[in-house]
Amino acid sequence: MTLLLLFLGILLIAHLLGAIQATNVIAARIADENPPEGVFVPVPGGRLHLIDLGAGHGSEKLPVLLLHGATSNARDMVYGIGADLARQRRVIAIDRPGHGWSSRPNGRRDATTTAQAKLVMAALDQHGIDRFIVVGNSLAGSLATLLALDYKHRVAGLVVLAGATHPWPGGINWYYRLAAMPVLGRLFVQTVMTPVGSWGIKKSVEESFRPGEAPADYVRKASAALVLRPNEFRWNGQDVAALKACLAVQSPRYGEIAVPTAIVADPADHVVSTAIHAQALHRQVAGSRLTLVPGAGHQIHYTAKPEVLAEITRIAEEADKSQTTREAAQ
Template structure:
């Protein structure tokens, strides 16, 4: 009996050591950027970004910033609806998609992400843009407006929480970000589990593409965990509606009535932003640009026209 106990303890000690070693190795992991999805890599002081730049180069600009664990692929339905007569710039945030995934946790702050987007717009010689952010992209474009006001002429926020209290993350997602155990779960999570978690970002019945699963699996543990922590820290320093109100920029807020991640009632907080337009779309979830692309495009275009001088405001298709 004593030998059995010793053997069991030895096995547990080895497993514990492996978990700790895995956490150390994964915690220091980084990945370089690569050009993908029709994009190009911009080597920037803040980090290397994969960026897609489509539409007429001399047209008014719209910049699209995706959600947590996502990529510029999430704009694949909306982008062509805007790019007929607008310059549309889609960005893979640091740690996401095909952009660089630094080992430094500070690279994932909303402020640093916003600086990287501003550097990309500078490198592309883009005019002041209508900045569109979905979920985590909402705080990023808000930080962009706060830190680089000359770069932004208006904001569209899709299913971004005004307060972190309105976010409902499943237990598996919380465990996957935890120290020690999180790196192990991130490494061994099968595609089926990832797909099930991603399905919560859509209304019931949406088929999650393999590419979206690959976006999550391609993240390092540092980018996966620190991006979430950074979003929380940004929210702790002020609610998103208050931050946007302080910028004084025109605002459109789009929510899905069936959002299973952010309580749709949170959209009401944005009605306190002076001049804000708040639209809740029935029968869709957390990702309007994929679940209702035509409606989303119309709403983006309406604010786009509102924020342009009459001389630059060429007729735009709805």
């Protein structure tokens, strides 16, 4: 019996070592195939990666900051709407801490919206961005609304796209919960998650676009596979696991938001409930405009691009006028 247990233990270790090796090989290939295409900006303890587009439009137009959701990175926002917006004004798309090519200076502590807001603002300071319009998609609806609350002197307009903004009943998907665990989570992401995720990424993308269809080249152009790297998936799980508590703290304050605000969502969004999030935010933010696009699904910055671009443009133009008035009064 002792020899049998020893043999089984050795066999298990061999399988784990093999899985770790496979994970490392796949993660290295993913990194090579999806290199950074922006610039790195120093922040306390690390650096954030951002993509800066359309910088030649002049200072009379406020820049737009694009913030991506969970299981994603800045290239998702650039491919979806950033390149279109950059034809009219400057656009900054940031990899949130621990995503894409941005570092995670404080590990798990950077999962909160407050911590991420501080790092994003530090990066914008270093990059010379003063006032801006912020656009938050999905999970980053939480970050965009917090920026509008805590950095009122910097945020000139707010757009929330299928955004998570309020606590919800229930929990989170098991793989996020497992990935966020201190010990089991590390074992999970270092062994089985990357190989299995690599095999199933196309199906996962298709599910996120339901009931519409993802662009045929989405995985490549949005660098979607970057999230399959072990550390990024673990940090992504930590973000999702921390989100509900963050929203419980910040959501009662949304009545303080006083900048032009637009909210765009599908009333039947199967990922982020429009009734719990978008409609509640609309009720709290005076003067906000809620645009509902039936059938758009969750990836609304792709499936309802004309409506999304129109709302961002409207908010940006309102913010530009307000900025002109503000400067004239100084």
